[in-house]
Amino acid sequence: MSHSHLVSRRQFLLATAGISAGTLLAACTAVAPVAQSGAGSAAPAAEKAKVLVWDQFGEDAAAVDAMVAKFNEANPNIEVVREAQAAIRDVIRTALDAGAGPDIVYYDTGPGFAGVLARAGLLAPLDQAYSDHGWDKRILKIARERCTFDGVTYGIGNELEFVGVFYNKRIFDEKGLTEPKTHDEFVSLADKLKTAGMTPISFGDQDKWPAGHTFSVFSGNSAGKEKLAKAISGEVPFNDEDFVRAIQIPFVDWVKAGLYNSDVNAVTYDDSNLLFYNGTAAMRLTGTWMIGAYTTPDTMADPVGFFFYPAVRSDVPIAPPAGLGSGYFVAKAAKSPEASFKFLDFLFSDTIAKDWLEGQSMIPPLKLNPEDYKISDLLKFTLNALNASADQMGYNIDVLTPDNFNTMMFDGFQEVIGGSKTAQQQADDLEAAMKEAKQAGKVMDITQ
């Protein structure tokens, strides 16, 4: 009797084998219903186009979320979904290539970033959209130029910014200091701060990229805009004396003179900001993307001023690095390109400029009057400076140079700061990297 309730070995084997095979079959056949359901729901989906946007503003970018919400409200037939990506560079190529990526991606504009995607045919050309939506008249020239690769425009650059010196006004007032007009005046001012027991300049290069901005400032001021453009385009060698000087001053002379906090290579960018926030350091050489933090009393209690780093040579006018933070690009495989274009058109409309400026402290690529917005004096100054002299400004080198060059910059500057490499050796290595990139056809010509 009990035998009838037992499962025989044969039955057990058959059952388990059946389960295994069944699971596999289910796994294989599961694709079909999904595809069918996708096809079946095609009609309602067509009524409301979905646009997936990947950006790098972070999860808590309330101002950007508000822009998306405004767009969705104004366009009931389109639903834009924003997803913040922390490591967009690691995933974007694979995602776009697999057709599983976003419709719009907010990505760095250089040839080593969006340029790679464009050349791989993963981005949609936007030249037609520029003329259809009037962007060619509305969007600033620089925002289009930096997203143009091999003569084709693929994106709209955003976050206009430049690099210069932020300073703590309270400390300057207390020490009776004024904004320096020459390089020598700057060094003398920094020496005075050091003698007073302060850290003259906060600098953290553990993340490696901050030194690239410092180098951009000194390259522009030492070589001048035109020569720097030629160097970035591979037409002038990077081991020229002007670029050696641009390495020597900030990474050798100032380190030796103790003008920075200690252990520059072990301090992160964020921590070097902390030294400026809490008044330990009097000055900070960085970009205008920090204005939001520097003008928020919760992070920085003291008032902050700004000046462009003065001329290094009397015969070369300053060329402070200016550029774009990132740009919006439409994927070649975007499910609804028109809906994507409509969203970009909305983002860079005059009405939304207010949200970028007031909400996000970022400057969109539009001609704007600072007096029309409730923004900090620093942001007004930035906007006025861009309106007045964007054409004379220089370049943020790492945005325009190829990957191997950037790697050499970032590693090499750490070594120069650490004293294991000379400025001349680093300049020679940079030139070798540029030659290698030129040979591989990876160099962007920005001289035209």
Added chain:
Amino acid sequence: MSAPTAPLTPSLTPAFSARARRKAVAGWFFVLPALLLYLFFVIYPFVTSVYYSLTDWDGAQPIKRFVGLGNYQKLLGDNLMWEALWHNVIWVIIGTISPIVIGLLLGVLLWTGTRGRIVFRIVYFIPVVLAEVVVAIILNWIYHPIFGALNEILRSVGLDSLARGWLGDPATALPALLVTAIWGYYGFCFVIIMAGLQNVDIDLVEAATIDGANGWQRFIYIIVPQLSHVLTMITAFTLIGGFNVFGIVFVMTQGGPGTATQVIATYTYRRAFQMSELGYGAALSMVMTIVSLIASYIFIRLRERQE
């Protein structure tokens, strides 16, 4: 006598064969799901990596140009690859020996009978439970040049001259990373060794004690040989981990300052994903695989020969 056995052979053989075949088929059904997963997630990517290593693919272009052994030839002249490999060798030697020695000593100390054994086990094992990134972040704070506990302690006891940016100094960055890795891993060795110690023959230890062996002699000649299988397993595991190390280096220094802490895995990541040289990165990953396979094979063979 042979007459009754004769018909048995033809009747049994087909029956046996049929049953064996059925068993084999059933066996395949059991193995198949795991085999398919293994083929899809291990063999296929491995073969694909070998193929990519023979191309100059940048990771984005649809065309993958075949360059034969070009990437491997380039590897030979790549100074940074050799530097990274050297750092791996240092990592493997120190990072393998240290956690095993620490785990072994702690394990034997607890095994010999200490009150609060469970508490010690938990405390030692906690770093293993933490994700590698968490371990890296914790130690990053300890090493922090401005607010870090290590420098604070050194300054508080008058050793100001030793305080430094541990991760920013080429002389201390790699040792600092190794300490992080050892702290995060010794607990694993400790727990495995503790498990192995449960099988150590106490009678042998007692006999050695009666024969006059001191503590050190009992440890070296009685306990350690009985743990040889456990130690072989942990060593092989740690050895391979040493060649594959990535997370701690990437989170804490990104290979810096300069290239002072660059290891093969971070260098591979950089070439493949940051410099858009996926073909070359694949070749580097092959080097990593081959080196760790050779090292593990040599070690296991040496152990077997000793036994």
